[in-house]
Amino acid sequence: MFHSDTRALIDFWTALSRAEGARGGLPDRAMLVPEALGPRLKRAFLAERVGEDARVRLAGDWLETFHDSPLTGAALLSLWRGGSRPLVASALRQTVREARPVVVAATAGGSAFEVTLTALRGDGGGRELILGLYARAPGPAPTERTAHRLSAQASVAVGEPARPRLTLAALDGRRLA
Numbered sequence: 001m002f003h004s005d006t007r008a009l010i011d012f013w014t015a016l017s018r019a020e021g022a023r024g025g026l027p028d029r030a031m032l033v034p035e036a037l038g039p040r041l042k043r044a045f046l047a048e049r050v051g052e053d054a055r056v057r058l059a060g061d062w063l064e065t066f067h068d069s070p071l072t073g074a075a076l077l078s079l080w081r082g083g084s085r086p087l088v089a090s091a092l093r094q095t096v097r098e099a100r101p102v103v104v105a106a107t108a109g110g111s112a113f114e115v116t117l118t119a120l121r122g123d124g125g126g127r128e129l130i131l132g133l134y135a136r137a138p139g140p141a142p143t144e145r146t147a148h149r150l151s152a153q154a155s156v157a158v159g160e161p162a163r164p165r166l167t168l169a170a171l172d173g174r175r176l177a
Contacts, residue, residue: 002103002158003135005040006114010101010158012036013118013131017099017162025099025162026121029129040133045071049096049128052089053077063134066108068147076130080106084152091155095119096128099162106150109142113150 002010016027037044042062047054059071067079076092077085084106091102096119104115113136120129142148 003114003137005043005133005135006103006116008040009037009044009116009118009131009133010103013101014159016120023121026096026119026128028121029123032120032131037133043134045076045130045132047076047130047132048122049092049130052092054092054130057129066134066142066148076132080150080152084150087152087155091117092130094155094157095130098157100160101158102155103158104155105153107153108148108150111139111142112137115150 013027016022016031017025019027019031021028021031034041034044042060045056045059045063047056054076056071056074056076064071071079077088080088088104091104095102095117099119101116101118104117106113106115113134116133116135118131120131122129136142
């Protein structure tokens with residue numbers, strides 16, 4: 001069972017992905033109305049995919065306080081402990097490749113979190129964007145007022161993939177994707 005904020009972002013993204021302007025299961029960035037996230041906006045971020053990582057474009061003030069740093073321009077993977085980065089990089093690829101939300105279970109500062117990653121088509125159909133949200137599990141607030149790095153425990157994709165898996169095919173002896 002997901003946190004209510006995680007579920008709200010999944011439902012919000014799912015509605016966008018099924019709207020008329022979505023292509024290949026990915027909603028366009030222009031379809032995103034940030035105010036629709038309401039009080040969750042302070043724990044949300046928007047990042048642009050760059051290779052295996054993503055660069056934060058915008059981040060809510062709660063996130064910047066939690067990480068004790070301005071996040072604009074920061075590498076998304078730098079917010080995670082080194083051993084967690086391969087799992088998070090895989091989750092970033094999966095949300096774009098399969099056009100469905102991926103939730104990463106994480107811990108930091110003695111608290112448990114769900115970090116939801118959803119993909120958007122970039123402005124003008126350019127690079128993919130990642131809309132993400134931190135949802136803290138009930139319990140004590142993170143300890144200490146320091147820059148926290150997240151430790152990923154597991155990730156799970158939500159719902160059915162909106163994009164079919166790519167397979168190789170041959171035509172007249174030539175391989176095609």
